Amino acid sequence: MRILVLGGGGREHAIVTSLVASEHAPEVFCSPGNGGTAALATNVSITDADPAYIAEWVEVNKIDLVVIGPEAPLVVGTADMLAFDGVPVFGPKAAGAHIEGSKAFAKDLMERHAIPTGGYRVIYSEDEAAAYLSEAGAPIVVKADGLAAGKGVTVATSTEEALNAARAALDGYFGPAGETVVIEEFLEGPECSLLAFTDGETVLPMLAAQDHKRAFDGDEGPNTGGMGVYAPVPVVDKAQMAQMVAILEKTVAALHSENIPYSGVLYGGFILTADGPKVLEYNARFGDPETQVLLPLLKTDLLDVVLATAQGRLHEIELEWREDVAVSVVLASDGYPGSYTTGKVITGIEEASKIDGVTVYHAGTQLRPDGTLVTSGGRVLNVTAIAPTFAEARERAYRAVECVSFEGMQYRTDIGLRALMAAGEG
């Protein structure tokens, strides 16, 4: 079987790692891939902005299955184009990916189907924003409607700050993504993600995961794409888990009832409020870095799951998980999430990978023709460790981090610390 994976981050290295470990021994291509996928798959360079070009490449290269990692190709209808050609594809069509591509669409869907989420208003002008803000007060959250690479959300502590954020978005700061703005009730409580495989009928939840969004220890500093993650999440009790699963099931049923096909991963971003879990947002694909802790804990053959999802027979699959926990630490370039320089030589990955339970996933890395591995992005590596306890997983992950070096390497030292406390290991 020949598989094409679209994307080139830590998420895709984790997906490729699990696929090549399949007992079906597939041949994997990754576009654009990175220095990590280069060792397991054939990196190719197909522009992911053009579904027609991808579909043609897939036909010429006799690809049997396409796995779409990032949101951008989903939103522009890559899955639609491939499905039209009869190619099995993992990832929703554009209509389903709209649940991530438009926060207003997602909120309206939740409202129509009584899915727990914060109160909100969709606004199109500064006047509407001002009127709603004077009624709603602060703290309050302002979100650009469309894809903004994780930069479109302002959690405002005053109505003035909120109005400024709404004005900036409406004035075109995020391009077309901000032409519509969602103003949303501020929700309080711990955050967690729950991802599920779904073929539009069956919903198979994964383990809950918790990302660390802020750049520095103690949740200080600017928001990032994610500086580390762990799974499962000890603060999530059985009742909350059941409520989140029910919400994801209800979401898939809601889409189905509106004739929107959905298959792939449905990612629910939740806040565990005093009134139960509420949805912050949906993503239409695997999370990055959540995937880098979820897939190493998955015992079931990923290729079986992905293919069953793509072919609408997910009811045949039962997910099995290891008893272990996983912690993943992101190693980032100096300056990230602001500007940073690339091309720094990376050493020590081999030594780090020798530590029991450790896998080093590449995110922003590139293998030079002379064989040198260099940095090529803000988030460079994800050092994942699995172990029976959070204390041990953290110890392994940070021991592995010590082995790795590149100029300007920065990381948080408190990834998984909260889990360790909550699990009663502290």
Ligand SMILES: Nc1ncnc2c1ncn2[C@@H]1O[C@H](COP(=O)(O)OP(=O)(O)O)[C@@H](O)[C@H]1O
């Ligand atoms: N209603 C809300 N209440 C409190 N915090 C929120 C709310 N919505 C978003 N946030 C915070 O902002 C972050 C980003 O928002 P999210 O909706 O996930 O957008 P995106 O991931 O597309 O940037 C969340 O992870 C959360 O920390």
Ligand SMILES: [Mg+2]
């Ligand atoms: Mg988010």
